């Protein structure tokens with residue numbers, strides 16, 4: 391009988407998590423809230439106490455028709471008639487077969503025999519789950535005959551600090567891809583809470599295999615109200631995240647059809663008059679704010695993460711540009727990203743100098759683990775760093791040369807977008823834009839753009855404005871922003887009075903303003919024959 395793994399509760403009896411409450415009461419509350427499977431995990435109590443508690447728990451879980459699994463202890467599972475066990479890779483030697491007299495005494499033998507022995511001793515229909523954190527472990531567990539895999543550690547968590555590796559959504563996706571022809575059940579574990587559960591399910595998904603559920607310890611057991619917490623998890627698990635890409639059916643002449651939609655997308659953006667919240671470097675702040683004003687958006691420059699709780703309520707986007715990173719930036723970004731993700735308002739990530747220093751490389755990993763970005767925008771080096779920050783098994787472009795050709799750049803943008811299930815813009819002389827399916831190369835623009843600070847950063851801000859106004863197709867939204875921007879740059883550079891970067895800047899703002907004014911009147915002539 392297949393188990394419903396969707397909301398998998400793992401218990402914890404440590405005082406910091408249980409906070410003096412009775413474990414059985416907490417578990418019953420969680421069951422009322424909709425937990426679909428319970429694992430009794432207690433690494434400290436002695437066998438007598440384990441059996442006593444497991445018995446009580448089993449009476450409760452049976453009332454709710456939910457299976458009870460015992461962590462590590464086949465003996466305890468047998469003693470109370472639990473529905474199964476969960477075995478960890480590192481727990482393989484912790485076997486306590488106290489009544490099997492002829493059981494071999496060598497630890498090595500115990501380790502090897504663990505799974506097989508559990509299979510042999512437990513009833514035929516018992517559920518056996520295995521912890522896995524790599525493709526190899528997952529494949530081995532499937533070959534052994536595991537019913538489901540606990541895949542982790544998703545995010546670093548204070549609940550279990552001795553975890554082997556933090557694999558994130560990208561690592562989880564790599565495992566799911568590698569085992570996609572197996573029907574084995576899968577749950578993700580580690581640091582999952584209300585604010586990230588939808589992203590965990592959404593971003594871990596591989597084309598042919600998705601997670602069946604999430605395993606939770608502290609976000610339910612340590613919650614003020616475990617029932618309410620479980621209910622909220624159940625609701626979130628069932629619903630599509632607000633930031634999800636809209637599934638599209640493929641069309642013929644895709645690129646041409648898409649380009650034709652650009653002028654109306656620009657009109658829409660001007661109409662919406664989006665707010666754009668910039669957490670941006672101080673070098674370009676003024677220029678970028680002026681660009682946003684010129685295109686008809688409302689910029690606010692705020693590095694203060696807590697302000698996002700209010701700012702995210704407007705029809706607008708968040709831009710994270712880590713060009714002048716400080717010791718406080720990452721925690722501020724994370725607060726803001728969480729607010730916008732929860733609201734479903736777009737977030738753009740510009741990982742400026744991503745590979746430049748240790749601090750920045752670490753910031754990239756933290757941010758990639760900490761939220762969903764509708765768009766990641768960067769140059770080749772930055773996008774490569776982002777790509778490398780989240781893989782269990784690096785592949786493809788990682789091993790390639792450091793200077794990618796056009797085709798490799800297009801593939802990198804596409805692979806990252808596919809993995810993160812978002813849109814990626816890899817900038818350069820030719821910009822590559824992808825949503826994981828479509829890849830578009832944009833060759834508009836002018837060399838003066840490279841001679842003025844902030845012209846690259848402004849693309850992040852502009853993209854945020856367009857993503858706000860046009861949510862049904864993120865790729866089209868970003869494409870429209872780039873084309874408006876680069877056509878304005880071409881127009882500005884062609885003015886007689888523009889002699890270099892200095893005179894280019896005011897002309898550029900004027901041309902952005904001119905396109906915005908035309909668009910607001912429904913005039914699309916600025917676009918005809920330009921892209």
Ligand code: 3NM
Pocket residue numbers: 400521540541542543544547548549550553579580581582605606607608609
């Ligand atoms: N196993 P929380 S992480 C029990 O990675 C456990 O295998 C993990 O706790 C693994 O939901 C973990 O409070 C703890 O973060 C998960």
Ligand code: MG
Pocket residue numbers: 461462476477478479481521
């Ligand atoms: Mg274990």
